[in-house]
Amino acid sequence: MASSEVKYRGGGAHETHPQSDPIMYSPKPEKPWLNVARPIHYVLREQRLLFVLIGAAIATLFFVLLPSTSAPHSLPYKTHIPNWPSEVDLLGRVNHRSAFEEVRFVGSSGAGKVPLGLKRKGLRIVVTGGAGFVGSHLVDRLMARGDNVIVVDNFFTGRKENVAHHFGKPNFELIRHDVVEPLLLEVDQIYHLACPASPVHYKFNPVKTIISFSFLTNVVGTLNMLGLAKRVGARFLLTSTSEVYGDPLQHPQAETYWGNVNPIGVRSCYDEGKRTAETLTMDYHRGAKVEVRIARIFNTYGPRMCIDDGRVVSNFVAQVEGLMRLMDGEHVGPFNLGNPGEFTMLELAKVVQETIDPNARIEFKDNTPDDPHKRKPDITKAKDLLNWEPTVPLRKGLPLMVNDFRKRIFGDHIATTTTTTAAATTTN
Numbered sequence: 001m002a003s004s005e006v007k008y009r010g011g012g013a014h015e016t017h018p019q020s021d022p023i024m025y026s027p028k029p030e031k032p033w034l035n036v037a038r039p040i041h042y043v044l045r046e047q048r049l050l051f052v053l054i055g056a057a058i059a060t061l062f063f064v065l066l067p068s069t070s071a072p073h074s075l076p077y078k079t080h081i082p083n084w085p086s087e088v089d090l091l092g093r094v095n096h097r098s099a100f101e102e103v104r105f106v107g108s109s110g111a112g113k114v115p116l117g118l119k120r121k122g123l124r125i126v127v128t129g130g131a132g133f134v135g136s137h138l139v140d141r142l143m144a145r146g147d148n149v150i151v152v153d154n155f156f157t158g159r160k161e162n163v164a165h166h167f168g169k170p171n172f173e174l175i176r177h178d179v180v181e182p183l184l185l186e187v188d189q190i191y192h193l194a195c196p197a198s199p200v201h202y203k204f205n206p207v208k209t210i211i212s213f214s215f216l217t218n219v220v221g222t223l224n225m226l227g228l229a230k231r232v233g234a235r236f237l238l239t240s241t242s243e244v245y246g247d248p249l250q251h252p253q254a255e256t257y258w259g260n261v262n263p264i265g266v267r268s269c270y271d272e273g274k275r276t277a278e279t280l281t282m283d284y285h286r287g288a289k290v291e292v293r294i295a296r297i298f299n300t301y302g303p304r305m306c307i308d309d310g311r312v313v314s315n316f317v318a319q320v321e322g323l324m325r326l327m328d329g330e331h332v333g334p335f336n337l338g339n340p341g342e343f344t345m346l347e348l349a350k351v352v353q354e355t356i357d358p359n360a361r362i363e364f365k366d367n368t369p370d371d372p373h374k375r376k377p378d379i380t381k382a383k384d385l386l387n388w389e390p391t392v393p394l395r396k397g398l399p400l401m402v403n404d405f406r407k408r409i410f411g412d413h414i415a416t417t418t419t420t421t422a423a424a425t426t427t428n
């Protein structure tokens with residue numbers, strides 16, 4: 001019924017319209033010049049042209065001034081980000097930061113130096129052990145580069161404070177997780193650093209389970225992360241260690257050296273754990289065609305190091321640059337990443353006295369069993385293929401680390417006396 005009514009009314013309207021009657025209505029053909037003259041006349045009347053010009057001027061002024069006024073308002077753009085399609089993929093399949101930058105670019109013509117779409121797309125990267133010493137510095141670099149970073153850490157030695165400055169950023173996530181349990185994440189790259197790295201934590205702990213825990217983390221943890229890399233097609237980087245060389249018989253150690261590890265020693269859980277991790281990594285590379293990278297890190301020091309770490313210092317954390325070059329380059333490795341500068345423990349203690357505290361007391365103690373007598377990386381391969389070498393000398397880097405330690409232990413107060421413990425056996 002309703003539809004017929006509508007039809008009927010329409011018909012009526014049509015019938016009463018004067019233009020519908022071909023007899024009653026016969027428009028005169030317009031003269032062509034009138035077509036142009038009429039609109040011009042219309043515009044010139046009642047100062048309409050003036051209003052049009054004023055409008056155009058206001059619009060021009062608005063677009064010219066927009067860049068300077070929009071910059072401080074970049075935050076409101078950011079608040080719109082959750083509505084972007086990127087939010088659909090919680091793991092950052094689409095880069096939040098890239099989207100943010102594109103919005104800013106569109107809104108502010110002043111940013112027009114970089115054409116839309118040419119900005120680097122951030123990668124989705126998981127860093128296991130990312131709340132630790134080396135890991136957290138790596139996370140800082142990846143975040144600064146604009147990647148979407150997921151930190152996976154069980155906080156065995158790592159600290160939330162090391163990454164707390166990234167909390168709330170849309171391209172950062174922190175997951176408390178033990179890598180000995182499987183994990184599924186959609187990522188492009190996996191930096192696998194999770195590991196009880198210091199002998200203080202893996203060697204002398206009287207609880208037996210902790211010792212096997214080190215092996216378990218290195219073996220099962222690496223296996224899980226390699227499995228993840230295989231499933232999602234991610235590139236995998238293992239941070240192995242100079243400990244794979246054991247107490248080396250070759251000096252300095254090139255990557256071709258197979259090492260001298262005591263398989264039943266007190267520290268073999270770590271050395272053999274990392275050696276097995278390397279084996280697994282290469283097996284996945286050859287057998288499952290996973291893209292892998294292996295770095296052998298030599299002892300590193302710097303701010304955020306675990307206060308009771310107990311390792312001898314030799315390399316500043318600038319090493320993360322080497323890790324990133326390795327990951328983004330085309331070479332599998334292994335690569336030694338360390339400082340080839342050699343010094344004895346006594347020389348090190350003296351540098352501490354010179355640069356930090358002249359009153360620091362030097363104590364001599366017996367070396368611990370199976371500790372390597374001397375070690376020095378041959379970094380020719382890293383120099384040639386990654387164009388990387390350490391940049392921060394000990395005398396410059398050590399005070400930076402000590403300042404960080406002082407701040408964490410004493411707040412702003414400066415410690416009056418430092419005790420430097422040097423092992424009796426020297427490194428050369």
Ligand SMILES: O=C(O)[C@H]1O[C@H](OP(=O)(O)OP(=O)(O)OC[C@H]2O[C@@H](n3ccc(=O)[nH]c3=O)[C@H](O)[C@@H]2O)[C@H](O)[C@@H](O)[C@@H]1O
Pocket residue numbers: 128129130131132133134135152153154155156157158159177178179192193194195196197198217239240241242297298299300305306
């Ligand atoms: O120099 C090296 O050879 C070592 O350097 C780094 O270790 P580092 O940063 O110095 O040590 P930590 O500060 O203790 O960092 C290890 C991180 O792994 C985490 N972790 C440890 C054990 C574990 O089972 N799971 C786990 O997530 C810790 O909580 C911590 O955040 C790398 O993380 C190690 O893989 C590497 O072997």
